[in-house]
Amino acid sequence: MAEDWPRQRASQVPDGTILRVEDLSVSLAGRQVLRQVSFSVGTGEVTGLIGMNGAGKTTLLRAILGLQPISSGRVSLAGGRSIGYVPQKVLLDPDLPVRARDLVELGIDGRRLGIPVRSAAKRARVEALLASVDGSALLDARVGALSGGEQQKVLIAHALARQPRLLLLDEPLASLDLGSTQETVTLLGRISRERGVAILLSTHDMNPLLPVMSRVVYLAGGRAATGTAEEVVRSDVLSRLYGRHVDVFHAHGRVIVSVGEEHLEEGCEPGLAEGYGPDHGPEREDGHLSAASLRSPRL
Amino acid sequence: MTLLHAIFQPGIFDNSAVQTAVVVGAVVACVCAPVGVFTVIRGQSFAGHALADITSTGGSAAAVTGINPLLGFAAAGLLGGGAMELLGTAGHRGRDLVTGIVLGAALGLSALFLYLSVTNGSTSGAVVTVLFGSIFAVSAGTLPLVVALGAVALVLIGLVYRPLLLSSVNADLAAAQRVRLRTVGLVYMAALALAVALSAITIGAILSTALLIGPAATALRLARNPGGAMAWAAALGTACTWAGVVLAYDSYTWPPTQQGWPVSFFVVVLVLAAYLLSQLKGRAARRSPRAPARAIPRAEPARPTVRSY
Numbered sequence: 001m002a003e004d005w006p007r008q009r010a011s012q013v014p015d016g017t018i019l020r021v022e023d024l025s026v027s028l029a030g031r032q033v034l035r036q037v038s039f040s041v042g043t044g045e046v047t048g049l050i051g052m053n054g055a056g057k058t059t060l061l062r063a064i065l066g067l068q069p070i071s072s073g074r075v076s077l078a079g080g081r082s083i084g085y086v087p088q089k090v091l092l093d094p095d096l097p098v099r100a101r102d103l104v105e106l107g108i109d110g111r112r113l114g115i116p117v118r119s120a121a122k123r124a125r126v127e128a129l130l131a132s133v134d135g136s137a138l139l140d141a142r143v144g145a146l147s148g149g150e151q152q153k154v155l156i157a158h159a160l161a162r163q164p165r166l167l168l169l170d171e172p173l174a175s176l177d178l179g180s181t182q183e184t185v186t187l188l189g190r191i192s193r194e195r196g197v198a199i200l201l202s203t204h205d206m207n208p209l210l211p212v213m214s215r216v217v218y219l220a221g222g223r224a225a226t227g228t229a230e231e232v233v234r235s236d237v238l239s240r241l242y243g244r245h246v247d248v249f250h251a252h253g254r255v256i257v258s259v260g261e262e263h264l265e266e267g268c269e270p271g272l273a274e275g276y277g278p279d280h281g282p283e284r285e286d287g288h289l290s291a292a293s294l295r296s297p298r299l
Numbered sequence: 300m301t302l303l304h305a306i307f308q309p310g311i312f313d314n315s316a317v318q319t320a321v322v323v324g325a326v327v328a329c330v331c332a333p334v335g336v337f338t339v340i341r342g343q344s345f346a347g348h349a350l351a352d353i354t355s356t357g358g359s360a361a362a363v364t365g366i367n368p369l370l371g372f373a374a375a376g377l378l379g380g381g382a383m384e385l386l387g388t389a390g391h392r393g394r395d396l397v398t399g400i401v402l403g404a405a406l407g408l409s410a411l412f413l414y415l416s417v418t419n420g421s422t423s424g425a426v427v428t429v430l431f432g433s434i435f436a437v438s439a440g441t442l443p444l445v446v447a448l449g450a451v452a453l454v455l456i457g458l459v460y461r462p463l464l465l466s467s468v469n470a471d472l473a474a475a476q477r478v479r480l481r482t483v484g485l486v487y488m489a490a491l492a493l494a495v496a497l498s499a500i501t502i503g504a505i506l507s508t509a510l511l512i513g514p515a516a517t518a519l520r521l522a523r524n525p526g527g528a529m530a531w532a533a534a535l536g537t538a539c540t541w542a543g544v545v546l547a548y549d550s551y552t553w554p555p556t557q558q559g560w561p562v563s564f565f566v567v568v569l570v571l572a573a574y575l576l577s578q579l580k581g582r583a584a585r586r587s588p589r590a591p592a593r594a595i596p597r598a599e600p601a602r603p604t605v606r607s608y
Contacts (some may be wrong), residue, residue: 067474085475095519096340097528098468110465111476115457142523158472 016043017078018166018198019064024073026056026063033059035222036073039215041166041198046188046212048229049202051219057202058088060219061168064200077166084159084197088170092151094144100154101126101139107161129157133187149180156187160195167191169201173208181208188212206233207254233257311548320434320544320562323445327497327510328536330449333456333529334494335515335536337487340467340525346383348508349398351495353379353405355429355504359412362425369437369444372499376492379405384488432503432563434544445497452493459486464525501540502563510536513570520577539569 019041026034033056041047051057062068064075065085077083092098104126109116130136135153138146143154152172159167169188173181189212192199203209206216206229216232218225220241225232232238233255238246247258311317338347357375361368379401386397409429416425428436437445456463462483466473470480498507518531543566550560 065475066477083475085472087469087471087475090469090472092468096468097336097519097522097525098464099524102524103468106461106465106468106472107476110461110473111478112461113458115460140523155472159475162476 016045017041018043019078019200020074020076021060021064022074022076024060024063024075025071026059026068027071028059032071033222034063034219034224037217037219037222037224038073039217039224039226041200041215043165043196043198044192045214046192046199046201046209047215047217048206048209048213049200049217049219050204050206051202052204055219056222057219058170061085061170061200061202064166064168082162082164082166084156084162084164084167086152086155086159086167086169086172088202089174090151090155092144092146094142096142096144098143099140100130100135100143100146100157103143103154104129104157104161107158125161129161130154132160132191133157134183147180148176149183152176152180152184153187156191160191160197163195165197167197167199169199171202171204173201173203173205185209185212306545306549308549308552311545314548315439316435317544317548319437319439319442321541322442323434323437323501324540324544325537326445326449327494327501328514328540329533330452330497331494331511331536332514332518332532334452334487334490335511335513336518336525336528336532337456337463337467338491339512339515339519340464341487343491344508344512346394346398347491347495347511349402350376350380350383350492351499351504351507351511352402352409354492354496354499354507356405356408356412357496358429358499358504359409359416359425362416362429363412367441367444368429369441369448369496369500372496372504373448373493375405376496376499377489380488380492381485384485428503430503430505431561432499432501432506434501434540434562434566435547437500441500445500448493449497452490452497455486455490455493459483463487502566506563506567509567509570510540513567513574514539517570517574517577535573536570539566539573542569 017040021040022038024034024037025032037060039047049057049060059068063070065083066075101123105116105122107129108122108125127136127139130139130153133153133156135150135157138150138154141150143151146154156167156169156172159169172184172188176184185208188199188201191197192212200217201209206213210229213229216225216227216229218232218238218241220238221243223241225237225241233248235246235248238248238257238259242259244260246260249256249258335347338344354372354376356379357371357373358368359371360375361371382401383394383398386401413426413429427433462473462476462478463486465476466478466480466483473480473483494511495507498510501507502510514532514536515528517535518528522528522531543562546565547560547562550565551558553560
């Protein structure tokens with residue numbers, strides 16, 4: 001089966017590659033969650049990690065962070081190991097005596113020993129970081145008292161504090177209202193452009209991401225298809241990936257992915273995924289157009 | 300003036316037990332404050348209470364063997380805390396389970412030691428002193444040890460302050476910064492054991508959680524940043540122990556027996572009262588200043604309802 005699909009070339013983004021994942025396999029409690037996943041992420045790119053619940057998105061992000069042991073394969077990072085990370089569903093208690101400025105400060109030096117020393121320089125740096133995520137008004141608010149979208153901004157500022165070249169976000173759009181979703185997406189697009197940060201974020205709904213997303217890593221059954229949204233979110237590509245028939249419908253400027261009921265993988269549910277719309281076509285001039293790549297399991 | 304005399308009865312400040320109690324109370328409150336704030340933020344109040352009960356093993360063993368009770372409390376706390384932290388596998392359930400098992404074993408030993416101490420007859424008050432404590436029972440000679448152990452606990456907390464705070468807010472954020480969660484957790488546990496041991500000699504092993512958690516929980520309502528919460532907790536804890544000492548001294552003239560009420564009772568009641576008051580105040584101050592509501596862009600046309608997962 002694999003020979004029907006063009007192999008991903010490692011040199012798609014030759015100079016600006018920040019992250020390269022090669023043949024990554026991960027097993028959790030004896031179950032193979034990721035099978036030979038390969039893709040790369042470049043400077044200034046926003047890459048969407050798309051998949052259903054249980055597809056292995058969080059596991060993949062944790063493997064990149066080095067928090068999840070891998071069975072085989074390789075994760076290479078250009079320029080050291082500084083990765084910004086916004087975990088999934090950070091629940092901050094309203095009574096937590098931590099202001100937005102405290103949490104961002106912990107992003108700068110949270111690893112250091114000793115009691116923090118106040119300095120004007122650090123204070124200015126914290127304020128600049130929050131300003132860069134449009135969060136200046138949140139500085140002195142308790143993080144637990146903020147709305148989901150506001151907390152997300154503070155967490156992004158925290159993740160950017162050590163000037164990482166790669167920013168990983170786990171389901172940052174989940175449980176945000178429409179306004180906050182758009183605001184977060186716009187913000188992430190701006191961060192990747194202006195700071196040259198490579199962003200990899202997981203989501204089960206790629207629609208809101210389309211205005212800023214350069215590439216897609218689509219996970220299903222532990223395998224990944226990568227390319228532009230146009231190349232990956234197609235009936236033939238996704239049918240190969242899922243190992244059963246998948247329909248891709250375009251409706252009302254959105255794409256709906258319908259996965260057949262039979263041969264369901266454990267942990268996956270049948271249903272519809274929201275895809276991209278033709279009005280947001282990948283014809284935009286962001287470069288990095290590449291062949292879709294699908295790694296088949298070795299049977 | 301008469302009111303002042305009614306509160307501070309003649310001779311109170313000349314009493315050496317009161318003098319020792321005032322110093323011990325302040326030191327213990329200042330140590331419990333940062334440790335307690337972290338305990339509340341980490342949601343480990345139960346572990347803190349379990350550790351307090353576990354220290355009673357050491358306290359009761361000390362009563363039998365005649366060594367300094369504070370050393371007994373501290374040794375048992377460090378051993379029990381280490382066991383809980385090392386055996387507690389990932390996840391709340393594993394931690395709860397191990398805490399429960401270690402706690403059960405430790406209390407079984409306490410029962411044995413307290414039984415032995417009673418049957419020996421030499422230390423008949425040990426049961427009450429170990430379990431419910433009396434700050435007046437702390438000898439002046441123990442004072443240097445109180446200060447030393449308190450200093451060790453504060454140094455430990457100060458050393459891991461930032462990684463501990465980050466991992467207490469969210470373990471994933473800390474792990475992403477390559478914080479060694481295990482090491483930080485062990486250092487915190489050691490500081491917790493020492494704080495609980497100090498609290499145990501002040502108000503007893505069973506009640507010591509009150510001094511650890513109460514002022515910290517109250518402070519979290521009043522302060523906006525971690526350092527502020529610790530300062531508030533230290534002030535509240537000191538105020539409660541001092542007021543408890545004064546009230547206990549006064550209570551020698553109270554009915555029914557004119558023998559004095561237990562000082563631990565007053566401290567715990569005052570801690571509870573402070574917490575309840577902060578709940579009232581906290582309700583009003585809960586909403587910290589925050590960003591004015593921004594207009595949400597609503598340009599998006601109506602979308603079809605799509606089931607997603």
